[in-house]
Amino acid sequence: MRLLPLVVLLLVANVASAYDLPTFVHYAIHGTTDRELGNAMRSLGPADPTGKRYPGHAEWNVSWTYRWQSQGNRCLLTSPSVQLKGTITLPRWEDRDRANPELQERWDRFLAALTVHEQGHFAYGVAAADELRRQFVSVKSNKGCAALATEVDRLGRAIIEEYQQRDRQYDVDTAHGLTQDAVL
Template sequence: MPKKSIADKSISGALAHRAAKALFTALALLAAGAGQAGEIYKWRDAEGRIHFGDKPPAEVAESKLLKAQNSSAYPGMDIQILTPIIKRYEVFGKTHDELNDLMQKNAPLNDVTQQKHWGLCHRFVDWDVTFATEEKLCRIHTLSLWLHTSIDLPHWVDRNSAPYDLRRKWERFERDLRSHEEGHRDHGQAAIYDLDNQLRAVAAKADWAALSREISALDAKVREKYLQIDAAYDQAVVKGTNRRSAFW
């Protein structure tokens, strides 16, 4: 008769990212629910942005199934991508210089770089795992991951009374902000699926402390990987190699 698995330990942690956004960053975002983590697809939308999820939209012509562990062995696995929170800071002005000065003054401070940015994305992957003992080995029993995202963006209060040409320029600015920041959103979704896949592959250990250490190490590894991805993405904008270049 097989021995029963008992969930006897649990830990929780977080993969946080409050990355610097080069020159501009954006609005966000779509709420993309992920549900049970099983098959994971990667696809590119009509505007060239890359997405990750459990089911590509019907209008996507081509998608790639990413290799993942068999989810049937992990019935407690769950991923949730929460609706982003949009936070606005006010700016006033009737000229380019007035708007620029107010954005520099009122923009949010990045707590990592200690610099202000016109737009700022805050990403936070929270996770919770329980362990089970079976045949004197400790393994992952249940795993839950949550992606939290918030975006700081400017709100031009007296926009309607400003000159037409300046309003048109601001509209283009906002589009670039949103387009760029949705790229960072995609990185967050990729990170949460990446962490999930790596945690699935963790082998049983002799005790829960050893298993906890490996989980924490994977958390740090994935966090650093996507910090580097975000940094390269922003640097491409600064160098003008990204087709969504800054103009403001």
């Protein structure tokens, strides 16, 4: 899968989009063997809603604001704005200098693959924000501004849900990064 670029600012078709790069958060793990590192990530890694822990995690949040212009019963969006924020959580190996060089090399490959996997999750947030930006350009209402506001919020929630589902499917398709070599 091609990762979408992590864009910081786009101005396209009169819709402002502020895309922050994800914030990287690290949790400390200790050990000098792959078994110790694996155990540390299984006990300290970020947990999903069921309590299952993984070596890494990405989350994203897309929000939007807008203004409108009323012309009788007709209402148009005049300044829609889409924002994206996200966090990627990864392990930080504290005992690296005490481990053998072969394990250090495997760790480097693992961490690089895990980072790519988690950035792949964030890319769904970028795609959702881009889709909102594209869709908001054409939203209008002939039933007044209250109807426009309802439509914008309905459309926004539907797009977010669609990309959240794609994000969940990404883990299924990649076996939580295993098919991308995110394994120690």
